[in-house]
Amino acid sequence: MTDSTGSKLSAFASQWLAQGCGNVDGDVHFGVVLLSVSADGALAPAAVWPASANPNPVVMEAVEKAVSERAVQERHHEVVVAGAAQLRCVLAFPLMIDGHVHGAAAIDIEPGQVQSLDAVRRSFAWHLHALEAMVRRAMGTSSDRLNTVLNLVATGLHHKRFQTAATAVMTELAAILKCERVSIGFVQNGHAKLVALSHSAGFGEKANLIRGIGTCMDEAIDQQATVVYPPIDKRAMQVTRYHAELLRSSGEGAVCSIPFATGEAIIGAITFEQPARAYFDSETLRLCEYATLLLGPLLDVRRKDDRSLFSKALDSARVTIQQLIGPHHTGLKLAVTSIVFLVLFFTFMTGEYRVTADATLEGAVQRAIAVPISGFVAEANIRAGDVVKEGDVLFTLDDRDLRLERLKWVGQRSQHRREYSEALAARERARVNILNAQIEQADAQVALVEEQLLRTQVIAPFDGFVVSGDLSQSLGAPLERGEVVFELAPLDDYRIVLEVDERDIGFVALQQPGELALTGVPGRSLPIRVDRITPIAAAAEGRNFFEVEASLQDASLPTSLRPGMQGVGKVLVGERKLAWIWTHKIIEWWRMFIWSWWP
Template identity: 55%
Template sequence: AVFIGHPILVDDQLYGVVALEVEGRTESALQDVVQRLGWGIGWLEALARRKTFTSKARLVTVLELIATALQHERFQAAATAVVTELATTLGCERVSIGFMKERHIFVRALSHSAAFGKKTNLIRALEAAMDEAADQLATVVYPAPAGGPFQVTRAHAELSQHHGAGAVCTIPLTAGGTVLGALVLERPVGEAFDPRTVELCEQAALLVGPVLDVKRKEDRWLAQKAADSLRMHWRHLVGPRHATLKFWVALAVLATLFLAFADGDYQITADATLEGTVQRAVTAAIPGYIAEARARAGDIVREGDTLAIMDDRDLKLERQKWVSQRAQRSGEYREALADHQRAKVRVLEAQLAQAEAQLALIDEQIARTRIRAPFDAVVVKGDLSQSLGAPVERGNVLFELAPLDTYRVIIKVDERDITHVAVGQDGYLALSSLPHEKVPLVVDKITPVSVVEEGRNYFRVEAVAKGAIEKLRPGMEGVGKIEVDQRRLIWIWTHKLLHWVRMWVWSWWP
């Protein structure tokens, strides 16, 4: 036996191989077999080339239709251009396209027609044919080809008989198993749709249909888009699938019901600062110069502790002067008294009294050069260590002191929440330096004047700190919460947003 093999090549691309087993042949007979095999291979190659050319031509046609749909920005122009080009390419008398809306397909474009009446008998017949093909989810050809599957073609028959179409082909437009619309092609009498043309139309509908559907959806009004989106989600919600969506929607509904009927503590939260109940200013009692600084801001001092010392050298010299004058006048006084000079005695007595008064005044001034704490306190403000030798005038504030046993909390309440605050309400203060300790407080005073800070208005609410306050210091900052009353949770979480919306609507309402 002799084995003969021959490849089938089309444009240097291998399509297949022919293999023969020949028995009992002479050499001349084998050459004849090889020659006949070559002729047969040539016929197969020609057939493959023709098939490849046909496939490429179909692909080019479909791509041209897609390009036509994409080059138009608006849906109506794109749909009209596509059906017109399809009618010209396939030699159809009329091509129409429709899209699904509320379980029915409505015609949206006709070939060679920029506008058409939507209530005419022709349009109704076309829509009936589209619905007929969509209900069967299959391509419907009328007249039905011999040997084809059984199909309902009543609407197609009426379209052909009453509107002059010799042959009708309707192809559903689908995407992901969902019917988007339908494409109807009509030819004159005597020109039926062959299987190749039907296949080309199906390929075109498969690719062009979703493109036009996207353009159709983009051309809708915003309200219509929202309504269609809600309708789609509702179908998903009540349909047999989308269990995850149903779970989250049910969870959201339960959460909303809980928030709508459950109560919670309504608290007003705002920035807060700690201050002493009384802040005493320590001033310079006499003019002079700073000689020594023994305390500064943040130090804890006890009653009588020295905060600073002023230079007293000039006062001591002045005192020495008056001591000398007193001694001199005292000697003169004794001499006048011994000489019985009564007039001079009276003058010297007055001068001695003046010297004593001056000495008492200077002693008091020297005592005042030592600046002392009037009570147990913490130094809130003041640092003279950088001002040694600097002059001060009488009345200049050198230190500010706050007592250690009582504090007040200044809460900056936003103007939107101030109407809910009342004297006597309880609350808590969390300080940045003591975040784990909550300091109880009671609202004591509401300042009726707002203050502008960082672009917002707030009211100054004073509260008294209670409980253990050993670790507290004036100047500490944190967050204060004032307990108002019990409110619905949904109101607590949304009242600020609702307030903003009401103000915005009112500001724009004519």
């Protein structure tokens, strides 16, 4: 609470106490009002009635009791006057504002009737509201203003555009602090540039005034301190030349410029101008500083957000360049230097470009094992993944029907031979010829059945690996002649099928070398060579690719190789720039995308 505010409050308390003591039903001998007017919150007498009266100890004890207990105190005591005892009563009232004690009021009364004390208490308590309102107003001068300044933050955030928000905040700030004019500027190219002025959406016709306010802001920014003219402290050593010139040209009462910063850099200032015959006191100046510290950085954020993307990019580039050229920021400089070195390295250095594709190992020749005759599966001990030797039985068909068929034809042949002998003995030439033909037919049928019996056991034609097929779960199942049940591949002759993406097929040519890495043979790469390029594309899993066949060039192949193994193959194309190797796919995709959308 300032000295001027305390003086006004003491004068009001004196008038209030005189009026209150005069309106009480009874003889009031003493009255006192104590208020908290110091920074430490201690209570001190603000008014005494009558003015020449001395404090009564009983009254002061009641006041202390009321303040400590925060309740109305009533104390009766006797006073001897002219040899006669008088009964008096002390009523002490605490002055409560927002749950805190900010003062007290007490009277020493000789009531006309004892039963009228309740009426006196109610009357004085009602009268106390006027004093409470005055104290609340005096105390709330600074806090209410500060709360209003905080509300300005909401005003600054309410408007979408920076210029509108800054003008509204400056206008409201001028109204709150009762200033003639409030303006804000930001540092650009080493000088403060005014961006918003209170009560004015544009200030194109006020060039001299704008220039004068800008020089005042520069004066405060250069000194990195609040500059007030006329100065509050006459002993302060500050340069106020431009502030004095602005005051003379505008005819205002006082001017104050307060810089604000973000981090360690001052980014702008706010200038406050008081009307004629009005000056800044310490409390108002403190409120101006609070408002500047709160609103300056906030409006700076709004100003930066309101810029175009191009302006933001330019400012970001400018700040980065300043950090690179100026002192400090060692980490940033090292990072940029490393990036530049890497860019130059990848731009001028070359490396081997290899086309990468998914690879599958297959046998150079795959032999289909088909069912030689129709029949039922009797035995099947081989399945996919087994290694077989030449002559191993793959599966056996049930031969019981064939054996019965052979016995049938053998019996018929024996019967025909006996009849042939009888006809020959009887010299029946025609019958001999017929029986001879029947014997030959029986011989042919027996030979056919015996050949079919030999085919009931299907054997491996060469050493190899069973690529597909499994009859172990189909014992007794019928098989038709010509049905493929197994596929065999040799163990010593392979081919590699590469699925080359259509974007890379143009780099692949016959006889190009490469390398193959199989998942089943980790830690070893096998040399390969391109032998054939399929001219027809295939589609799978959402992409198009061409099948490229290659052969293994290593004489000593691992024994663990098996058809069906998968891995990754890389075909050596030639020397290319490292930057091209890493970026050509993205660039080509982008070119195709642009071309497809280009009208």
